[in-house]
Amino acid sequence: MTSTRERQRAAARARLEKEMAERAAAARKRRQLQAGIGAGVALLLVVAGTVWLVASLGDDETETPQADSDPAGTTCVWNEIPAEQRSPTVKDVGLPPTTTPPDTGTQVITLDTNFGEVQVTMNLAEVPCTAASFSHLASNQFWDNTKCHRMFPGMLQCGDPSATGEGYRDSDGTGGPSYQYANENLPVDDRPAYPAGVVAMANSGPDTNGSQFFFIYQDVELSPDYTVVGQVTQGLEVIQEATEAGHDGAFDPSPGGGHPNNDILINSLTVSEPQ
Known part of the structure; x- marks a missing residue:
């Protein structure tokens, strides 16, 4: 007999298949409207009374499968990007474990940067799969010696494995894992x-x-479309100091912002065991 959970998953997959087709059509339209920017989803960012059009960068050349999710919320689904759809900036370190991740307690992300140490606390009840992904990537030194590649007023973006070395400012921010x-x-x-x-x-x-x-690093208004990983519990002033020099305006006037004028280097990123 089909269980309630299996029926939920079947229904969720059917909805996702329909959504994927709609999103693919929308993605093609976005690329036409935002050609040359490499932008994914557009949103409004309001800082100090100024409205900024912000685009989160993604691979503008390929369509990747949308991640499936478990309606019961008890397991993590890692959707591997097919090899033929991966951009050259994908860094493949395999998939996180398929076992059910811890969903109680906390884990701490520690970033050793050239401006000082930053710690971020994750609540495992809120982000068990995000924490599992961070743990997996950190255990493979995924972010070591990479640079934060984009900033806007109030926001600093990091985590692109291709943003490294002297030529990182030529990166378009499409780097990521294989899932x-x-x-x-x-x-x-x-x-x-x-x-x-x-x-x-x-x-x-x-x-x-x-x-x-x-x-x-300062209050901003964004549409609530982005997973909240956790809270900076040590070193917010480090981020504020690192971004004081502003950006180079490489993405002005649209979508706005640019590469940080300061090279902001993540020497290493580690994740603690669950506590």
């Missing part, structure tokens, strides 16, 4: 949705989380 996974912990009822101190996942559409993430 994607579903959104978690969307701040749909919070205002502001992304206050200062929040760390969230960048994406190129619903359920396309990979490795890129962003720090909010």
Whole structure:
């Protein structure tokens, strides 16, 4: 007999197949409208009374499968990107474990940067799969010696494995792992949705989380479409200092912002065991 959980999953897959077709059509339209920018999803960013059009960068050349999600919320689904659809900036370190991740306690992300140490605490009840992905990538030194590649007023984006070395400013921010996974912990009822101190996942559409993430270092208004990873519990002033020099305007006037004027280097990123 088919279980309730199996029926839920079958229904979810059917909905996702329909959504994937709609998203593919929308993605083609976005690429036409935003040609040359490499942008994924457009959103409004309001900082100090100024409205910015922000685009989260994704692979503008290929369509990748949308991540499936478990309606019961008990397992993580890692949607591997087919080899023929991967951009040259994909860094393949395999998939995270398929076992059910811990969903109680906390884990701490520690970033050793050239401006100082930053710590981010993740609540495993809110982001079990995001934490599992961070743990897997960190254990493979995925982010070591990479640079934060984009910033806007109030936001600093990092996590592109191709943003490394002297020529990182030529990167378009499409780097990531060989898989994607579903959104978690969307701040749909919070205002502001992304206050200062929040760390969230960048994406190129619903359920396309990979490795890129962003720090909010002053309150901003964003649509609640980005998984809240956790909260900076040490070193927010490090991010604020690193971004004081502003950006080079490489993405102005649309979608806005640019590469940080300061080279902001992640020497290493580690994740603690669950506590």
